[in-house]
Amino acid sequence: MMENKDKEIFGGERVSIREALVEMKSLSEKIIDLAYAAIIFDSDDLANEVENIEEKLDRLLYRVRLTALMAGRDPQLAEQLLGILQVASAAEQIGDAAVSISRLLSTNVEYRPFIPFILKGGDEIIRALMVDESSDLVNRSIGGLEVEGETGARIIAIKRGNRWIFNVSDDTVIKPGDTLIVRGVEGGVEDLEAYCKGERRWGQ
Template sequence: MKELEEIKDCLIEMKNLSSLMVDLAFSSVMYDSEDIADEVYILEEKMDELTLKVKKLALRAAKYEENPEKLLSIIEMATINEQISDSAYEIADLVLRDVEPHPIIRKIMHDVDEEIGRIKVNKGSILIGQPLKQLKLPTKVGVRLIAIKRGGRYIYNPSKDEKIEEGDILIAVGSGIDRLRELSNEKGEEGEFIEEEE
């Protein structure tokens, strides 16, 4: 059934979104980043759209189900994901409302080995046109891409064949965020990729 296939795709995207939002929300507070907090805000709107879409699809699918009550679990799953995203938004909203975080938050920041960053790939970046399998970001730079925002859509857990494009927003986790910013030419400077030693 077409509706059930669409529901499956929506729920997968909602799962990815809620997980990404939680990571970004905590990171926005830890690093006092309004850019990352704004990203959570945008994702929250996307989650609301997906929740409404799943509910509408479930209602349409109920017409063809012998036991339509089974679809309630789908609506409940969508609602739970939305609640997770709402909580993530509330965390990020601390940054947007300029609430000073408790010192324990700073302590957590220092104890966390991996930073989460939101980096834009600008013109002149040597990353442009390169597939991830060639860039080997985890070993060469020390970061792992969680998602790529390209225009209005997100590519979650991008494949090794995915190529970086100018204007992409890279959402990455790792210890090499600053190096990735340099390679992405965020400051409009020319960079040189460090080849991995043989």
């Protein structure tokens, strides 16, 4: 039944609850990475993107709730949607928490000496890596390289000159001079750094 009834009209568009949940899951994972990166690199640009993603999560949650209300006439479907609403609400709460983290940038530096200690407590690190023109990564796509599978490090954003690329995907092509904002275990990030510097050939 969910297969046929999980879409409703919203603003002239057909909105799939499944698609909304998949996007919310992806955004809720990304927003936490960017929030911590904003603090680490003291970046207002990253903090602003956190705010933008949180607004997207709010809109997606609204759409999911609206669809659930419109399906309320069907008790069986409404019961299934109750669990979906809980998942969507949890993703939106993660977004709110990420915004709270990124807003620590508005406090004076002397009032946030605890931040490095918090960030050191996890198994993964976030680092900015510059891509040298001699690197095997140059002019190749992230998906084609299978960066995360090869190194265990995920590229969460790219700074190219004065602009940021936040919608990083498998089709994103790495260019010389790019600064990759990456997250992963220390060993994987160090491997990727060696590839970025051209110190190692890709896959070796």
